Every structure is written in structure tokens, then in C-alpha cells.
Amino acid sequence: MDNPTRARAVLDLYERLRREAEAAGYLLNPDREFVLDLMEGLLTNEGRYGYPSCPCRLAAGRRQEDLDIICPCDYRDPDLDEYGACFCALYVSEAVARGERKLHPVPERRGAQRPAQPAHPEALVGFTAAGMPIWRCPVCGYLCARPQPPLKCPICKADRDRFERFPGGSR
């Protein structure tokens, strides 16, 4: 980080991601030096590939092959749920941020099997065609299709346990 323009870009990215994380109910790792290194990695990858792919994964360098590892990656939320941190530990859970839970290496989730297709067409009610359940925020109506609702609604910050299945209404 010898170049002042680069140092500025690293700090700008850090501030932007922190703002966005907070606005959406996520937390960045409180270890600032560690996070600044990851910002440096994201900027390096953006310069190399044209998109900020995960600094802790080897990118193919072809966007179509790397879509799932563009930060924040497809695996962030399940890893936050299970390990309290994303693969890089850029994003952490509240327990980790408060120092109540220790960080351990997060195993690579990428490449694991996707959910199976439902056996009967009627089972598609409340699911996307790919078999992913649809969730509705009861506060603002935000809809999403994913294995579990988000920790907090990205729009209104309602907590996960308030989300209901859509269509339907059961939790």
C-alpha cells in the first residue's frame, strides 16, 4: 500500500462495504487491518478480472465461471449461519463480532450439491422451478428465494423469524 491513490481506494472500498453491510444487517470483521488486506485483495481481483471475486478463492478469470464467488459470494449467508463467518471472514456473525465466538477456518462449500428438484409438480407451490423455497417479509413484502430467509430483511431489517413462506403464510 505504498501508492496513496491505492491506499485511498482501499479505504473507500472499506467504508462503502461497511456502510452497505450495516444498512443490510450484516457485519464486517472488526479486525480492521485484516479487512483492509481483504479490500486490497478485492481491488487486485477487480483489476485482474474486471469483477471483485473472492480474495480467498482462485478465480477462473471468466465471469460466467466466477459468478458465484463475486463478493459477497453465494456462500456467505450459509457460512455465516454455520461458522459465524464467510469463507474469507470479511463478513462475520454478531457473536464473532462481539468476541463471543472464535473464528475457525471455514471449509470450502463451493461445489456442494444443489437442492434436488421436487418429485411432483404440485410441490412447486411456494418454490421456484429450481426447488428453492420462497420467503416473504411480513413487514415490507420483500420476496426472496433461498434455503432460509435472510438474517434480517435487507429492506426493513425485520428479523429472520418473522419471515413467512410465500404463497401460503406458514412460518
Added chain:
Amino acid sequence: MAKVMLYALSTCGWCKKTRAFLDEHKVAYDYVYVDKTEGEERSRVLAEVQRWNSHLSFPTIVIDDGKTVIVGFQEDRLHEVLGV
């Protein structure tokens, strides 16, 4: 003295922590930044990593030609295996 080979990414925070650990404990090691390799060298290095870690994740630390392989920055394991 154990023979230590570190497969790392130049952009990865855990790889950096691993190098800092090895440096701090004066462990001699070879390393390659896989993201900085290209073409045939990339293929050769990836084939090496794949032998020890099918997920191709980093850091991958290969000790004594595969007698022990540590995936991810596991400080406790490094202490134990390297005796530092």
C-alpha cells in the same frame, strides 16, 4: 526440520496470516502464489494442490511431501505438527 510447502493466494488474508506465522516461528518453507501463475505452470501447480486437497482451497500447507496436509490457517495444528 520439516519440509514445508505452502500453496497460497497473494490476495488472501488467511494465506498472509499463515506466512506471518511461519516467518514468526522461523520455519523454513517454499511457497507459490497460485493466483500469480499462468498457463502450464498454473496447470502443474493446480495438479499438485489437487493431490492433497480436492477442494483446491487456500492456504494448503503440505508438510514432508504429504505426510501431513493442513488446509486453512489452523494455528493449533501448525504448532502441533511443526513443533513450534
